[in-house]
Amino acid sequence: MHIAELNIGRFKYPTDDPRMAGFMDNLDLVNGIAERSPGFVWRLKDDSNNATNFRIGDDMAVNLSVWEDAASLEHFVFNTLHEKFYRGKDKWFEDANEAHLVFWYVPEGHEPTLEEAWDRLQDYQQNGATERAFGWEKIMDAKRMSAVRCAVGS
Numbered sequence: 001m002h003i004a005e006l007n008i009g010r011f012k013y014p015t016d017d018p019r020m021a022g023f024m025d026n027l028d029l030v031n032g033i034a035e036r037s038p039g040f041v042w043r044l045k046d047d048s049n050n051a052t053n054f055r056i057g058d059d060m061a062v063n064l065s066v067w068e069d070a071a072s073l074e075h076f077v078f079n080t081l082h083e084k085f086y087r088g089k090d091k092w093f094e095d096a097n098e099a100h101l102v103f104w105y106v107p108e109g110h111e112p113t114l115e116e117a118w119d120r121l122q123d124y125q126q127n128g129a130t131e132r133a134f135g136w137e138k139i140m141d142a143k144r145m146s147a148v149r150c151a152v153g154s
Helices: 018-026 027-036 070-081 082-089 112-126 143-151
Strands: 002-009 040-043 059-068 102-108
Touching: 002 040, 002 112, 027 040, 027 082, 059 070, 059 112, 070 082, 102 112
Parallel strands: none
Antiparallel strands: 002 059, 002 102, 040 059
């Protein structure tokens, strides 16, 4: 089994607004790092090579990807250039008032649809962590999670 992830957010500004440049101008770079990262399998993208034109729910931007395992995804998120953009997310995205990230297991070769991903996120928001939908707490051990949260929050 592989692990799928959906991360959603509402942009603070239109993607062509100069205040979004720090994010938009680096999408290809960060996406390229993801695709070259050990354990990367697949990501949702359109002809622009990114997913900024996709929306889900109440006009939320999406990031949907599949990884061989949680450790590979965790390494990309917290130990590559991606982490710099994770720290800066408040410049480009509104604060989330409910869970905006969900994980679930998929068979090898499966590329989840937006509808499937949205269903998993809604399940997680309504029921908390289950075998069907869960957050970092299920896949990252407590010591690493604490270290990452402290590092990201500083």
